[in-house]
Structure formats: C-alpha cells, structure tokens
Amino acid sequence: MIGLVFHCMLSRMREAIAFVLALALGGAGQGLAGETAKAIGDPEAGAEVWIFCSGCHQIGPDAEAGIGPPLTGIFGRRMGSIEGFPYSRSMTRMGRDGLVWSLETLDAYIENPRVLVSGTRMSFDGLENPTERADLLAFLREFSDKPSNIPEAAPTARADRPVLSEATLAIVGDPAYGEYLSSECTTCHQRDGSDRGIPSITLWPDEDFVVAMHAYKQKLRPHPVMQMMASRLSDEEIAALAAYFGKLGL
Amino acid sequence: MTLNRRSFLGTGLALGAALSAPRAIGQARPRVVIVGGGAGGATAARYIAKDSGGMIDVTLIEPSRSYFTCFFSNLYIGGYRDLDSIAHTYGTLASAHGVNVVHDWVTGVDREARTVSTAAGHGFAYDRLIVAPGIDFVDESVPGWSTAAQNRMPHSWKAGSQTQLLKAQIEAMPEGGLFAMVAPPNPFRCPPGPYERISMVAHVLRDRNPTAKILVLDPKSSFSKQALFEEGWEKHYPGMIERIGPDFGGANVSVDPDAMTVTVDGSVEKVDVCNVIPAQKAGHIAQVAGLTDGSGFCPIVPATMQSRIDETVHILGDATIAGDMPKSAFSANSQAKVAAMAVRAALTGSRAFPAKFSNTCWSLIDTDDGVKVGASYQATEEKIAKVDGFVSQTGEDAGLRKATYEESLGWYAGITADIFG
Known part of the structure; x- marks a missing residue:
C-alpha cells in the first residue's frame, strides 16, 4: 500500500x-x-562605491540612523525593522510580509529601488553596473554576522548552480x-x-x-x-x- | 628469515641503494600519519584506508581508548542518553580497515624530517601528515580560572569525565541554588552548544529543583539560533534563565573557584555550580608543530585542507580557520572526506573531485523540541564560503520539532558509523 x-x-x-x-x-x-563558489565581489572596490551611500547611511559597530537607516547587520534583517526609523509605508509593508534583506533582494533594490519597493523614501536612481553592485554588496556583507560564528548568517559567496x-x-x-x-x-x-x-x-x-x-x-x-x-x-x-x-x- | 634494521644495515651494498631510493625499497606503501582520533581524524583514517584498498599505510595516533563525543554530551546532561551511548572505540578501524591504531600522545612533529614522536618514545615517519587535535583553552581568558580548577568549575567542553562531573554537580545543587555559565567568545567549538547546554540544565532543574536559577554570562551580543532558544526558554522554563550580555558586564567576568564566586562588572555573586567555557585555540600539538598563525588556529587551503604553512600536512576540524564553516563534528567529518580524497590523489594518483562541504547542527531545547541550522559550503581561492543554508523557524508546530529531534538521533547513528566504522 x-x-x-x-x-x-x-x-x-x-x-x-x-x-x-x-x-x-x-x-x-x-x-x-x-x-567552486564565486566571491560576491571585491569589498575594497565596494568601499569606493560606498562613498555614494555614505551621505545618508552609516555602517560599522557604532553606526546610527541618519537620513537612512544604519546598514550594519543588514544581511538577514527583516525589511523596515529598525525600531523608530521613519520608513515609507511600502517598506514597512514589505517587512510585515516577511521579506528579508539577502544578496538577491539587496541586489534588486540597489539596481532600481522602486522595482522592489515602489514607495521607498530612498532617493537614489539605482546602480546599473552589475560589477559595482557586486562590489558594494561584498563591502556591505563584511558588516553582518559571520557564518562561522552564527551558522544561520547569510551566505558570503554565490554558489555556481x-x-x-x-x-x-x-x-x-x-x-x-x-x-x-x-x-x-x-x-x-x-x-x-x-x-x-x-x-x-x-x-x-x-x-x-x-x-x-x-x-x-x-x-x-x-x-x-x-x-x-x-x-x-x-x-x-x-x-x-x-x-x-x-x-x-x- | 626476518630482516631487521641491524641485519639490513649490515649489508653494505643494499645500504647505498636504500639511501638513494628509500621509498621504493625501504617501504612499499606511502605512509599517512593522523594525529587525533575525533570526528576529523578518525573519519580521515577510515576513508583513506577504506578507499585506497590497502595501498596506503594509515596510522592513527589518539591517546584515549574510549572516545566520548562532544556532540550529544549535552543530551547526557539532560538525561536523554547514558554515557556509554556516546562512547566509541577504534576496534573497527583496525579490524575492518587495517588502520594502525596507536594509543599514545604525540609530543613533537619534525616537519623537515617528516616524523612525529610520541610520549612513549616512539617515532613515526610520514609522507602525508593529518593534524586533527581539536581545541585547547586560552590561558587566562577567564581571570581566576585555569585547568587546575576544572574540577571545581568544569568546562565540560571536551566530553567524558568532565561531562560526568558537571552532571553530578547539577544534580547535587541545593534547593533554589544558582547555576552559572561563563560562555565563550567567538570563535569556539559548537556555536549553539552553550545554549543547548543551558536548555538541558533547565530541563533537569525544572524536574528536580524547580526554584533553582540559571545565570549565563556572555561576552557576545548575539549567538546561534538565539531567537529559537529564547522562545523555547520562555515557553518551557519561564523565569528560570537570565542571560547577561556584554552591555551589562557579560564580557567583564572573573571567577574564584575556591570561594565559588563569579564577579560580573565588579559585583560578586555566590554560585553553586559554575560551568566555565574558556576562549579557545587549536589543540596544543598544532602550535608545537608550527602550524598556527596569530589567531591561535591553523590557516588552510580550502580545496584540499592542506596547511598554508606546509603542503605535506592537512589540518581538520576545530583547529582550522575554515572560512565560513563553524567548528563542529559535522564540519570536521565533512572536511576529513575532502582531505582524504586529496591525500589519496597525491599519494596514489586516484581521481580527485571538486571539494564539497556541509554542516548541520541540531539542538534540543526540551523533550521532543528539536531545532536545526545547516549550510553548504564551497571552496573559493580565499576561503571555504557559505553558499546556501537553512534554519528552523520560531513558532513551528510540535510535530515538526519532534521530527527534527528524531532526525538528530538518526544523524548521530549515521555520523558515528561514518567516523568509527
């Protein structure tokens, strides 16, 4: 049977x-x-791209909210989840629906913020160049949890699928x-x-x-x-x- | 007639030939010596011996005749397993696979001469060396504590008598007493382990001593499966567990084993049981052999687990800097298979395939409430990188949690058979 x-x-x-x-x-x-896996990108080159973001965002152990939310620990964080930050309604709704920042969601958002979150307050037109996006993501990834210490932390490389x-x-x-x-x-x-x-x-x-x-x-x-x-x-x-x-x- | 060293040396003509081509004449089979018979070392011994079909001479040197697995030792503390069920011996490695199992301490490694020496005074020559010594503790990482005090304040982070001692101390706690754990800083063996242990201690105390309290002093602001453990503690052991993180002094802790006190940010607390899990580094022999770097652990080549310092040496498990892989028996077992393949390919020309690594850690929070975290990893030039993963979710139903626990029992049976045969 x-x-x-x-x-x-x-x-x-x-x-x-x-x-x-x-x-x-x-x-x-x-x-x-x-x-073999592929590295996300070059974090040193990403640090150069970060200069464009750093007008509004902070990153690092002591980062605080500025015009934009702090990006320390962004990988694996639920969207719109920094307590007290005045997110757009769209961003808050994305978080409520359970969306989490990952390589894929961040890449899509940075490429064109309004494609992923239509009413976002981030006034940024998007970064078309995929290499620059990859490098920026590699830079951002350095400021989130390490999988060796916290195994469930986000991946640090892309699988060759x-x-x-x-x-x-x-x-x-x-x-x-x-x-x-x-x-x-x-x-x-x-x-x-x-x-x-x-x-x-x-x-x-x-x-x-x-x-x-x-x-x-x-x-x-x-x-x-x-x-x-x-x-x-x-x-x-x-x-x-x-x-x-x-x-x-x- | 047996040819011993003396009669061999006596034949002058043969001597010259032996010196010019020692490997071809002196011994026919390439030799692999493995230091440490835990999840990494024993797996490597088994896979090299088994898969080379006798073409490689494999010697495993491990001091203990009975190996107690650290994994599932918390379940022994919780009363779910007896100590015998986590003890394993090396008989099958010798009888089924022809591994030469030597119970002795390795005290020296001469990487120039490619020999290791032991406490009993023996020497072993190798063509490839595998070093899998697990962890040792960093002296003075918890002020006031040293291994001399490990009977007053057990670490129980190497399983066996230390685990037995901690369990006995928990069960002998006075009514309403205080259990304290000094949790380790990163990186350490088994990231969810301290928190599974807290769950198991709470499980025992809820039954035997329900007014007792548990204090966790933690230098880390976050830890593995944190949301799952905290949800479970609230559900199963409400009000029993308090964790003090670095914001409130969790990183500023000293102990006095004689007085049985812990001092947190200057305030002294009397405790009944104190489990001190110190900061960790690679097992001592890795440092003696010159295989560690400034971090206290061993840098490796991701695709083969070779030492970055000496290509004739492979290093496995907790002693390594394994990129994104956590220090766990599952990781060590996974790395051992990659190393075994690389060693066989180097010594016998067998086929080598791309390295693949994986890890899963199950933890038990209370009876039939199991959770897990796992990931797969691939080698990049630079490190072993995480490429995919999963973790149990908060709010899962009881049926799924029970199935997860049962899966962990199956895993234990599977991995111990994979390691010890």
Missing part, C-alpha cells in the same frame, strides 16, 4: 518535473557544475564519482540501508532516485536539508549518486 502510494507520488512528480524541465530548456550541454537539461533522465551515472559524493549522504543516511529516523536511500531504481533528487532541487519536496543538498548537485552528480546507491550492498 505504502509502495503504491509512493509510486503514484513518483509518477506525479515525474510529470511535474517534465513540466519544469520544459520551462528550463536551453540549458542542455552544461558540464559539471558546482565546482547547475542548470537542468532536457536529457537529465538519460544521463548514465558514474558510480565511482557517486561513491565519492556519497560520503556527504552517509553522514546522515545509513550505508547499510537501515532506517533510523532518516530514511534508507540504498537499492532504489536509478530513475526513482534521480526523480526524487530533482524534486528536492526544484523544491517540490519540502525537506529543507534535502532541498539544500540537492540544490547544489549537478545532473551528472545526481545520476552518479543514483548509480552508486542503487547497487550498494548487492
């Missing part, structure tokens, strides 16, 4: 993924991804590569296939394994640890893991 439900779920997921894949066409031919290709399900996995990658999985999942609070992942049919991992990657399956792990695996890597775990212990 459970097996049946599971198979129904899988076939629905295959359909969902086929749909997503159709949307993601054009990424065919991408090679191994996820090799893989792109889905149409041929995903046809990839033949390399079990030797899968064995290497598997060491990350077996920190939690038992290599002998037993299920103790964390499910077994051995001896699955390759295709089921691949589909399940892409479902995490597309955030169709909800578990946050698995979403994170899957999100940085390339198609080849997922196929390799499927090939390895599919025969483990036989």
Whole structure:
C-alpha cells in the first residue's frame, strides 16, 4: 500500500518535473557544475562605491540612523525593522510580509529601488553596473554576522548552480564519482540501508532516485536539508549518486 | 628469515641503494600519519584506508581508548542518553580497515624530517601528515580560572569525565541554588552548544529543583539560533534563565573557584555550580608543530585542507580557520572526506573531485523540541564560503520539532558509523 502510494507520488512528480524541465530548456550541454563558489565581489572596490551611500547611511559597530537607516547587520534583517526609523509605508509593508534583506533582494533594490519597493523614501536612481553592485554588496556583507560564528548568517559567496537539461533522465551515472559524493549522504543516511529516523536511500531504481533528487532541487519536496543538498548537485552528480546507491550492498 | 634494521644495515651494498631510493625499497606503501582520533581524524583514517584498498599505510595516533563525543554530551546532561551511548572505540578501524591504531600522545612533529614522536618514545615517519587535535583553552581568558580548577568549575567542553562531573554537580545543587555559565567568545567549538547546554540544565532543574536559577554570562551580543532558544526558554522554563550580555558586564567576568564566586562588572555573586567555557585555540600539538598563525588556529587551503604553512600536512576540524564553516563534528567529518580524497590523489594518483562541504547542527531545547541550522559550503581561492543554508523557524508546530529531534538521533547513528566504522 505504502509502495503504491509512493509510486503514484513518483509518477506525479515525474510529470511535474517534465513540466519544469520544459520551462528550463536551453540549458542542455552544461558540464559539471558546482565546482567552486564565486566571491560576491571585491569589498575594497565596494568601499569606493560606498562613498555614494555614505551621505545618508552609516555602517560599522557604532553606526546610527541618519537620513537612512544604519546598514550594519543588514544581511538577514527583516525589511523596515529598525525600531523608530521613519520608513515609507511600502517598506514597512514589505517587512510585515516577511521579506528579508539577502544578496538577491539587496541586489534588486540597489539596481532600481522602486522595482522592489515602489514607495521607498530612498532617493537614489539605482546602480546599473552589475560589477559595482557586486562590489558594494561584498563591502556591505563584511558588516553582518559571520557564518562561522552564527551558522544561520547569510551566505558570503554565490554558489555556481547547475542548470537542468532536457536529457537529465538519460544521463548514465558514474558510480565511482557517486561513491565519492556519497560520503556527504552517509553522514546522515545509513550505508547499510537501515532506517533510523532518516530514511534508507540504498537499492532504489536509478530513475526513482534521480526523480526524487530533482524534486528536492526544484523544491517540490519540502525537506529543507534535502532541498539544500540537492540544490547544489549537478545532473551528472545526481545520476552518479543514483548509480552508486542503487547497487550498494548487492 | 626476518630482516631487521641491524641485519639490513649490515649489508653494505643494499645500504647505498636504500639511501638513494628509500621509498621504493625501504617501504612499499606511502605512509599517512593522523594525529587525533575525533570526528576529523578518525573519519580521515577510515576513508583513506577504506578507499585506497590497502595501498596506503594509515596510522592513527589518539591517546584515549574510549572516545566520548562532544556532540550529544549535552543530551547526557539532560538525561536523554547514558554515557556509554556516546562512547566509541577504534576496534573497527583496525579490524575492518587495517588502520594502525596507536594509543599514545604525540609530543613533537619534525616537519623537515617528516616524523612525529610520541610520549612513549616512539617515532613515526610520514609522507602525508593529518593534524586533527581539536581545541585547547586560552590561558587566562577567564581571570581566576585555569585547568587546575576544572574540577571545581568544569568546562565540560571536551566530553567524558568532565561531562560526568558537571552532571553530578547539577544534580547535587541545593534547593533554589544558582547555576552559572561563563560562555565563550567567538570563535569556539559548537556555536549553539552553550545554549543547548543551558536548555538541558533547565530541563533537569525544572524536574528536580524547580526554584533553582540559571545565570549565563556572555561576552557576545548575539549567538546561534538565539531567537529559537529564547522562545523555547520562555515557553518551557519561564523565569528560570537570565542571560547577561556584554552591555551589562557579560564580557567583564572573573571567577574564584575556591570561594565559588563569579564577579560580573565588579559585583560578586555566590554560585553553586559554575560551568566555565574558556576562549579557545587549536589543540596544543598544532602550535608545537608550527602550524598556527596569530589567531591561535591553523590557516588552510580550502580545496584540499592542506596547511598554508606546509603542503605535506592537512589540518581538520576545530583547529582550522575554515572560512565560513563553524567548528563542529559535522564540519570536521565533512572536511576529513575532502582531505582524504586529496591525500589519496597525491599519494596514489586516484581521481580527485571538486571539494564539497556541509554542516548541520541540531539542538534540543526540551523533550521532543528539536531545532536545526545547516549550510553548504564551497571552496573559493580565499576561503571555504557559505553558499546556501537553512534554519528552523520560531513558532513551528510540535510535530515538526519532534521530527527534527528524531532526525538528530538518526544523524548521530549515521555520523558515528561514518567516523568509527
């Protein structure tokens, strides 16, 4: 019964993924991804860009509100959340809706403030040059919590993310590569296939394994640890893991 | 006939040949020596031995025959685990993987000669050295405290007898007594650990000694999972826990172990139990070997975990400056697999793949109330950088929290099997 439900779920997921894949066409031919992260930008160059901001904003351990709010600890902060600062109604509403300043939201805001927050009081036309924005973000990031001390603090680099290709399900996995990658999985999942609070992942049919991992990657399956792990695996890597775990212990 | 050193040296012709090509003739297999059998060192030993299929001679040197994991030692304090359940031995590494397990203290490293020496007077030559010594405490970081006073005021930040002692002291507290913790400054082993410990102490006291109080003296203005812990403390242990941060003297603390007092910003407080978690640095041997920098920790090359000071040495876990990775067993285990791959590639020409790192820290706040934080990391030229992550949210329902706790039990079984075999 459970097996049946599971198979129904899988076939629905295959359909969902086929749909997503159709949307993601054009990424065919991408090679191994996820090799190295990219730095956000050059914080020293960002310090030069900061001069334009510093007329209104302060940053650093003793920063206070000026014309604009202080930007120390901006990464991970809810929008419009500095107590007593006279934010625009739009900005306050963004915060109430739960929006948080991240690399993505800050980048969009700095590029064109009104695109993200239509009624913002920040009188700034936006910074078109993506390199200057990246450098500024790298500079700002230095003044927020460090993940080594507070693991949940915002990322300090951009992952080199893989792109889905149409041929995903046809990839033949390399079990030797899968064995290497598997060491990350077996920190939690038992290599002998037993299920103790964390499910077994051995001896699955390759295709089921691949589909399940892409479902995490597309955030169709909800578990946050698995979403994170899957999100940085390339198609080849997922196929390799499927090939390895599919025969483990036989 | 056995060829011992003396008879070997006696054959003059062979001597010249041996000196010119010692590795080809003197010993056939490349040698890896690993200093420290914790989450980093034991994982590296296991993966190098297992994946090289006997092509590499692996020696693991660790003083303890029984290793008590720091992770889950708070759950022992809280009464959720017994001490035996967090104890592990090295038998499987030796029997299943052929690791040469030596119980001894490493006292010296000669990086020129590529040898390590031990307290028992033995010497071990290496082609690659892996240093995974964990942490030591910074002297004088809490005025009045030293390891000589660790029985009066336990740190319990290395698990085993210290953890047992702290648990016994908590259970023997007088009715309505005061438990104090001197929390460490950054960076330190296990960022959420002190606050999970506070939760476990509160859990014990709520049952045994409900009028007792807990005082946390903290030099940091913020800490990991802060919103989650504070929400949990309010919900499960209302009025029991007070935390004093740096704004109110949390960074200006001294202790007197004989008088059992702590002094906060000049005001003296009598305490019944005092858990002092001092400032930390890399394990002593890393400093002896000249592998640390001014920070007290070891700089590393992100893609391989090689020392930036000596490329024949790899360093793992809490002793390293691992960029964005927190000091945790999960991190050390993750780094060990990257190092094992790099060592095998260097010594046997096996395939090397891009380095990937990850970490998850689970914490227990009260029975079936588990939370977690985790992230994945990639190597840049400069450091190991965080690229993605997640954290439990405040206000989650009880079912999710229970599932998170159960997941942590599965993780413990998984990672300890991954480390010790």
